[in-house]
Amino acid sequence: MPANLPDSGSDPLPGDPAAETPAHPAEDRQGTRLISRLLPPAIRLWLHTQLDHLEGLDFAIQGRDRQILSGFVPEVSLSAHKAVYRGLQVSQVGVTAAAIRVNLGQVLRGKPLRLLQPFPVRGQVSLNVEDVRASLQAPLLAQGLADLFERLLQAQPDPALGESRLPALAALPHPTHLTAIDLGQGQLHLTWRLSEQGDERLRLHTHLAMREGRWLCLRHTTISLYRQAAWSAPVALAEVVMDLGPETQIERLEVTTRSIELAGVVRVIPAA
Numbered sequence: 001m002p003a004n005l006p007d008s009g010s011d012p013l014p015g016d017p018a019a020e021t022p023a024h025p026a027e028d029r030q031g032t033r034l035i036s037r038l039l040p041p042a043i044r045l046w047l048h049t050q051l052d053h054l055e056g057l058d059f060a061i062q063g064r065d066r067q068i069l070s071g072f073v074p075e076v077s078l079s080a081h082k083a084v085y086r087g088l089q090v091s092q093v094g095v096t097a098a099a100i101r102v103n104l105g106q107v108l109r110g111k112p113l114r115l116l117q118p119f120p121v122r123g124q125v126s127l128n129v130e131d132v133r134a135s136l137q138a139p140l141l142a143q144g145l146a147d148l149f150e151r152l153l154q155a156q157p158d159p160a161l162g163e164s165r166l167p168a169l170a171a172l173p174h175p176t177h178l179t180a181i182d183l184g185q186g187q188l189h190l191t192w193r194l195s196e197q198g199d200e201r202l203r204l205h206t207h208l209a210m211r212e213g214r215w216l217c218l219r220h221t222t223i224s225l226y227r228q229a230a231w232s233a234p235v236a237l238a239e240v241v242m243d244l245g246p247e248t249q250i251e252r253l254e255v256t257t258r259s260i261e262l263a264g265v266v267r268v269i270p271a272a
Contacts, residue, residue, distance in 0.1 A: 039068065039104070042113040043076070049112075056081035071116070073100040087138025089131045091259075095123025097268070115270035124252075124263035129181050132260065136190075137175050145175050148218075148240065173202050186255050201226040205234070213249040213264065216242045 039061060048054060061068070062075035079094040101116040127135065135141060173192030179201065180191040186207050194200040206221040218241075222234035244250070250264035 038107060042107050046113040047078075051083055051085050052087065053082065053084040054080055055083075069104065071102055071104040073102060074098065076100060084134075086140045087135065088140060089127070089134040089138075090125045091128050091131050092126040093123065094125075095121050097121045115268070118267055118269050120265050120267050122265045124261065127260045127262075128258065129183060132183075132188075133178060133181055136178055136181075141175070148242075149173070183255055183257055183260065185257070188255060188260075199226065199229075203231070208253060208255055208260075210250045210253045211241070213251065214244045214246065216244055216250075216253075218242075 057080045059078040063073055075098050077096045081092055083090050083093050097119055100119045103114045107113055173194055177193040179193050182189040188208055189205050191201055191203045194202055203224045206218045209217045209219055211217050217239055219239050221237045224234045225232045247267040250262060252263040254261040
C-alpha cells in the first residue's frame with residue numbers, strides 16, 4: 001500500500017501547528033514507524049466501513065510526520081477501479097482530499113479513525129452503462145427516481161409542440177423494471193417495463209447538464225409510451241432541475257456513448 005511520507009526535513013506548510021517546532025530525528029523515525037504501521041490500515045478500514053464494495057484501492061498520504069502525528073493530514077490521494085456506496089456504483093474513481101483532521105491519538109490507542117472537521121475532496125468519477133443500471137436500481141435512488149417521474153409527468157408540455165399529452169399511465173415504472181440504457185453525446189435514453197405482465201413500456205430521452213455547479217438539469221426531455229405494439233408520439237416536457245446540495249460543485253459533466261464522466265469538488269461533512 002503506497003504511503004508517500006516526505007522526510008522530516010521538508011518545509012512545513014503555512015499554518016502547520018508543528019511549523020515552529022525543531023526537528024528531532026529520533027522522534028521523527030518513531031513517528032514514521034507509527035504512521036506507516038497504523039494510519040494506512042486505519043484509512044483502509046474506514047473506507048471499507050463507508051462503502052459497500054471497493055476494488056483496486058490505491059492511496060498515498062502526503063505530509064510531515066509531526067503534522068500527521070498531531071492529527072493533521074495535509075493531503076490524501078486515492079484511486080479505485082470499482083466502488084459502491086449505498087448501491088451507487090462507479091467504475092473508476094480518483095480523488096484528492098486536503099487539510100484533513102483526524103483523531104490520530106485515539107487511533108494509536110486502537111480506536112476507529114474518525115473525521116474531526118469538514119474538508120474538500122476534489123476528483124473525478126466514471127460510470128459505464130452497467131454502473132448507471134445498478135445505480136438507478138439502488139434503494140438510495142429509488143425514491144428519488146419515483147419523485148422524478150412524478151415531476152416529469154406533472155410538468156407542462158413544451159408549448160412548441162402544441163397540446164400533445166402522454167396517454168394516462170396505470171402506474172409509474174418500478175426502478176427494477178429498467179430494460180434498456182443508451183448513452184449518447186450529452187444524452188441519456190432509458191426504457192422501463194410498466195408491469196410484470198404485458199408489453200407496455202415507458203421511454204425517457206433527456207439531455208444532462210449542470211448549472212452553477214450544484215444544479216443537475218434535465219433538458220429537452222421527452223417521454224413516449226409503448227402500447228398495443230406502437231410507440232406514442234414523443235411528448236416534450238419542461239426542464240427539470242435537481243439540487244445536488246450546497247456542498248457540491250460539479251465542474252464537468254460529460255456524457256459519451258460509453259460513460260458518464262463527472263469532475264468537481266465535494267465538501268465532506270463528518271458524521272455528528
